Amino acid sequence: MKWKHVWTLLRKDFLIEWKEKYVLGAIVLFVILSSYIIYKAFQQVTPMSWNVLFWIIFLFSGLNALIRSFSSELSRQYLYIYQLAHPGEIILSKIIYNTAVLSLVSIILIAALSLFTISPINDYKLFLLAVLLGSIGISTCFTFVAAVLGQQTSQSVLMSVLSLPLIIPILLLLIKITANALSIVDDSNIMSDLILLGGIDLILFGVAMIIYPFLWRL
Amino acid sequence: MKSLWWKCLCIALLLYALFVGMLTPLKPGILNISPFLVSSGERVSMEVEAYNVEAGKEWQAYLKKDSLSYLKASAVELTNGKFKIDFEIPSHIPSETSLQALTLLITDERNGTLVYPEGIQLKSSTNESTSSWLKEGHPRLYKKEGFLFPYRNILRETIRNMYYHVPLWFSMFILFFAGMMCSIWYLKTKKIEYDHRASSLIYSGMLMGVLGLITGSLWAKATWGAYWTNDMKLNMSAVSMLIYFAYAILRSGTEDIERKATLSSAYNIFAFITIVPLIFVLPRVADSLHPGNGGNPAFGGEDLDNTMRAVFYPAIIGFTLMGVWLGQILLRIKRIKEKIFFNKIDF
Amino acid sequence: MKHSFCLILFVLGTSLLKAENGAFSDGKLLSVVLVFASILIGFFIYLFSLDRKLTKIENQIKDE
Structure with a gap:
């Protein structure tokens, strides 16, 4: 495994994304639209529901964005890339790329929700840290499942x-941590939750890296 | 006959769990008390409904605040399974708070000790407090000997569900773990046999899990008062069942045999890895009504005494073997199916 | 003959329920019985599904 390959694959993904601007635009529009719907549907958003709504929109826009991570490329192009790179490098680059996409989604979502409804975040450092750790975990899961499904029609x-x-385990932890960041609940032991979340991320990441080489040739 | 011994063991263990678990009587206990609110300086006469008591030799009753403060009853009388207990509560009580929870202990040489933990509220009218009630030394508390299950206040007879509900989860977890091992082995060797083994084990584990949910909700109705509670462990196990239902959907949604085997093996390994934090880590983050969580006493201490262990551990082995057995039958069906598919069989 | 057997079982069962009334009304023993019955029913449903699978295979063998 070489970092140079990972970097090249990442650059390739970003370039493709940049060329097909409509995908990125669609994701951004999805986020803004759902924030707007919430603004219209909920007359008054409490911090508690803001917290849950944030994660639900985050989840579904992330699902929308990441669903194509393995089916977007043509299978011939795939074969070519697989000739050149180790499968571990491919999944690593995909996970990093998807984490970046999810982080972008979350930042747009924070901005859009704050614009339309309220901005209840008190502890931005904790909130952004939770979002980053959550993005890593969720993108690992999504990428892995997308890899499992591959080019399947359904x-x-x-x-x-x-x-x-x-x-779900990651999400429940995330909701608890961000509830702290929004000062809904006050838990002095939040550090252990963050460590637990990081641990789950690490384990999922490791397992995805180990299993993917068995999957990729299908 | 060689392969039959563990099936016979399974039957024997399950029958043992059924008969010993159902027929062993409980120790005597207290069903309810009236009145449960007493105030200092008054003379109360309590009606206590008892469960499973026999005629005793000499009954004694105590109100216990902590291990240093006991108050002895002036008179205890048992008629028709009901106690009538008189307490003369002094005006000076060893408590700073105005409301103090007390434990009622009724003891006898033949029946052992009946406990009603923190079921009596003591209201103090005066602000004076003494340091201790204890004057006559520690009361003598008897223990009922013999092979009997402990009596727990809300659980009562449902403590027996311990042998029929909890082992289901243990066996589910063992079966899922074995299934994951088979999946790993499949990815290593690419022999379709291991995928058959993995999926059979997973399916019988799912049966155990679904039964665990159903039995759990029946037990919850009897003790917590509702079929479905917001309990963390309960919802987490429901989610873990959802993950494995997704596994089943993935398997039925893929046509090609080898592809199905590889994809579902990979998903299976990943699923098990996410189950581990799901079942064990997260309930410790959030509260749970289950023993061992959120301030509830864990297994091990008083809840699982030696008589219960003698049934509980065999039941775990019995249910696990049952799961393996059910899985094995499914596995054999799959093998035959495959042989028919490849026309390897002579009719 | 069959009916009388069922009747005996029914009478036995109800008398047992009545005799152990304390355990069933106060002791919540009914919950334990329900739990065990649901486990048995679960196993039976599983066996039925296996049975159906085997019947399918048998039919397949007959066809060829």
Whole structure:
């Protein structure tokens, strides 16, 4: 495994994304639209519901964005890339790329929700740290499931069914941590939750890296 | 006959769990007390409904605040399974708070000690407090000997569910773990046999999990008062069942045998890895009604005494073997199916 | 003959329920019985599904 390869693959992904601007635009529009719907549907948003709504929109826009991470490329192009790179490098670059996309989504979402409703975040450092750790975990799960499904025809149906139960533990932890960042609850022991979340991320990441080489040739 | 011994063991263990678990009587206990609110300086006469008591030799009753403060009853009388206990509560009580929870202890040489933990509220009218009630030394508390299950206040007879509900989760976890090992082995060797083994084990583990949910909700109705509670452990196990249902959907949604095997093996390993924090780590983050969480006493201490262990551990082994057995039958069906598919069988 | 057997079982069962009334009304023993019954029913449903699978295979063998 070489970092140079990972870097090249990452650059390739970003370049493709940059060329097909409509995908990025669609994700941004999805986020803004759902924030707007919430603004219209909820007359008054409390910090508690803000917290949950944030994660739900985050989840579904992330699902929308990441669903194509393995099916977007043509299979021939795939074969070519697989000739050149180690499978571990491919999944690593995908996970990093998807984490970046999810972080971008979350920043846009924070801005859009704050613009339309309220901005209840008190502890930005904790909130952003939680979002980053959550992005890593969720993107690892989504990327792995997308890799499992690969080029299957029923992919979009199965994707949500397979990936949503997997991220529930991460999501529950995230909601608890961000509730702290919004000062809804006050838990002095939040550090252990962050460490637990980081641990889950690390384990999922490790398992995805180990298993993917068995999957990629299918 | 060689492969039959563990099936016979399974049957024997399950029958043992059924008969010993159902037929062993409980120790005597207290069903309810009236009145449960007493105030200092008054003379109260309590009606206590007892469970499973036999005629005693010499009954004694105590109100206990902590291990240093006991108050002895002036008179204890048992008629028709009901106690009538008189207490003369002094005006000076060893407490600074105006409301103090007390434990009622009724003891006898033949029946052992009946406990009603923190079931009596003591209201103090005066602000004076003494340091201790204890004057006559520690009361003698008897223990009922013999092979009997402990009596727990809200659980009562449902303490027996311990042998039929909890082992289901243990066996589910063992079966899922074995399934994951088979999946790993499949990815290593690419022999379809291991995928059959993994999926059979997973399916029988799912049966155990679903039964665990159903039995759990029946037990919850009897003790917590509702079929479905917001309990963390309960919801986490429901989620873990969802993950494995997704596994089943993935398997039925893929046509090609080898592809199905590889994809589901990979998903299975990943799923098990996410189950581990789901079941063990997260309930410790949030509160749970289950023993061992959120301030509830864990297994091990008083809840699982030696008589219960003698049934509980065999039940775990019995249910696990049952799961393996059910999985094995499914596995054999799959093998035959495969042989028919490849026309390897002579009819 | 069959009916009388069922009747005996029914009478035995109800008398048992009545005799142990304390355990069933105060002691919540019914919950334990329900739990065990649901486990048995679960195993039976599983066996039925296996049975159906085997019947399918048998039919397949007959066809060829």
